[in-house]
Amino acid sequence: MKLSRRTRAVAAVAGAASIALLATACSTNGSSGGSSDEKITLNVTTFGTMGLDDLYKSYEKANPNITIKATNIDTGGNALTDWKTKQAAGSGLPDVQAVEEGWLGQVMQVSDTFTDLSKYGAGDIKDRWVDWKLKQATDKDGRIIGYGTDIGPEGLCYNSKLFAAAGLPSDRDGVASLFGGKDATWDDFFKVGEQYKAATGKAFYDQSGFVWNAMVNQLPAGYYSKDGKIDVTSNDDLKKQWEKLSGGAAAGLSSGQTAWDWGKGKAFTDGSFATFMCPGWMLGVVKGQVETAGGDATSGWDFADVFPGGPANWGGSFLTVPTQSKHPKEAAALAAYLTTAKSQVAAFQAAGTFPSVTEAQSDSGVTGDSYLTKFFNNAPVGKILASRADGVVAQYKGPNDSVIQEQVFGPATQELDKGTDGTTAWNDALTTLKNLDLK
The missing domain is CATH 3.40.190.10 (Periplasmic binding protein-like II)
Structure with missing residues (x-):
C-alpha cells in the first residue's frame, strides 16, 4: 500500500492561477534570481501535483537570465527512490529538490548535503511559515535546509x-x-x-x-x-x-x-x-x-x-537546495519565491495544496471560492482547511x-x-x- 501524499491517482487539476497573483508574487522577497546577467538553467524536481507550473513561467519572465527545467515525478515514493539513487551516486540531483514530509527524516540524516538556506536569507523570512513547519526543516545544528510548500490538515x-x-x-x-x-x-x-x-x-x-x-x-x-x-x-x-x-x-x-x-x-x-x-x-x-x-x-x-x-496533518512538502547545485544562490532565491504567500495562494488555486505560509492561509484567494468549491457542494474549502489546521502539532x-x-x-x-x-x-x-x- 502506497501512502505517499502525491499519488498515481492524483487527478488532473483545473483552474490556472491568475496572472495578477503571479505578477504580485514576483515582487516579493525571494523573487530575484540575482543581479548577474549570466544565463543560468535551474533544474527543479517535484512530484505529484504541486501547482507550480505557472509560477515557473512567471519567475522566468521576471528573471530573463533564468531558465527553469522542471521534472515532475508521478509519486512521492518514486521521487524518494530517484533522490536516494542520485544521492548515493553523488551526482545528478537538481538545483531545487522537493522533499516529502514522509521521507524528510531520511533527508535529515544527510542534512549536510543540503544547502543551509540561512546563508541566502532564510533568517529574514522565517516568520512566513507556521512555526512547526520551519522546525521540521531545521536540522540538529540549526541549519534550515527546506522552505515549506503545503501542509495537509x-x-x-x-x-x-x-x-x-x-x-x-x-x-x-x-x-x-x-x-x-x-x-x-x-x-x-x-x-x-x-x-x-x-x-x-x-x-x-x-x-x-x-x-x-x-x-x-x-x-x-x-x-x-x-x-x-x-x-x-x-x-x-x-x-x-x-x-x-x-x-x-x-x-x-x-x-x-x-x-x-x-x-x-x-x-x-x-x-x-x-x-x-x-x-x-x-x-x-x-x-x-x-x-x-x-x-x-x-x-x-x-x-x-x-x-x-x-x-x-497528512503530508506536506519542502523545497531544498542540494549542495550539488552549481547555483545555490539562484536556486535558493527560486525556492523562496515559490513559497511566498502569493505563490502559495496561486498554488492552492491551481492544485488545492493548502499553504504552510500563515499569510496565505487567510488570503481571499484561499478562503474564497476555488476550483474545488462547486464540486464539493459549494463548501468553503479554504476556510474549512484553515479551521482544520488550527491545533495541528507536528509529529x-x-x-x-x-x-x-x-x-x-x-x-x-x-x-x-x-x-x-x-x-x-x-x-x-x-x-x-x-x-x-x-x-
Whole structure:
C-alpha cells in the first residue's frame, strides 16, 4: 500500500492561477534570481501535483537570465527512490529538490548535503511559515535546509446523498455535529459507521489504511519516540488505535479498496463507501476520481469541518537546495519565491495544496471560492482547511517512518480488510518490522 501524499491517482487539476497573483508574487522577497546577467538553467524536481507550473513561467519572465527545467515525478515514493539513487551516486540531483514530509527524516540524516538556506536569507523570512513547519526543516545544528510548500490538515469528505439515504444528517453542520464537532472522536466515527452499515448494508469508509494513517498522525508519538527510536511494540496509544480500527473492519465498515486504486473512480460513484479521509491535497484526488468515472458535482460529495480524534496533518512538502547545485544562490532565491504567500495562494488555486505560509492561509484567494468549491457542494474549502489546521502539532517522523507505514502496516491493514482478526494482523506487523531490522 502506497501512502505517499502525491499519488498515481492524483487527478488532473483545473483552474490556472491568475496572472495578477503571479505578477504580485514576483515582487516579493525571494523573487530575484540575482543581479548577474549570466544565463543560468535551474533544474527543479517535484512530484505529484504541486501547482507550480505557472509560477515557473512567471519567475522566468521576471528573471530573463533564468531558465527553469522542471521534472515532475508521478509519486512521492518514486521521487524518494530517484533522490536516494542520485544521492548515493553523488551526482545528478537538481538545483531545487522537493522533499516529502514522509521521507524528510531520511533527508535529515544527510542534512549536510543540503544547502543551509540561512546563508541566502532564510533568517529574514522565517516568520512566513507556521512555526512547526520551519522546525521540521531545521536540522540538529540549526541549519534550515527546506522552505515549506503545503501542509495537509485533514477534514472529512462524505457523500451527502448516501448519508441522506441512510437517514443521517447530510448538511455540513449536521454532519460535523453527528461526529461530535470539536470533540469528535474515533469512537464516534465508528459508531456512526455502524449506524450507516445497519441502515444500508454497505461499507462506511474506503479502506483501513487511510484511516490508520490518520490515527497514527494524531498521536503524540507515532512509530518513533521523541528521542528518535522506533517504538511500536511498547506504544500503548498505537495499540489502542489499532484495536478500534480492527473493530471497524470486523464490523464491515471498510470497503476494502486497494489504496490509490478505486477502479478508475467507480468506487466513488457507485456507493461503495460514504466517507473518505481528506487532507487538502486529497480533495483534488476525489474530484478527479469522480470525474474519471463519469460523475460530477451532482454525485453528492461534500467536505465537512470535522475530523475524528481532532486536528491531524497528512503530508506536506519542502523545497531544498542540494549542495550539488552549481547555483545555490539562484536556486535558493527560486525556492523562496515559490513559497511566498502569493505563490502559495496561486498554488492552492491551481492544485488545492493548502499553504504552510500563515499569510496565505487567510488570503481571499484561499478562503474564497476555488476550483474545488462547486464540486464539493459549494463548501468553503479554504476556510474549512484553515479551521482544520488550527491545533495541528507536528509529529516527529523518523528516517524509516514511511517504510513502516507502507511495508509494515500497509499489509497489516489489508489483512484487516480481508477478514484477519486484529490480534493476528498486529502480530504479523510486528514480525515484519522485526525482519526489516530498521533503525
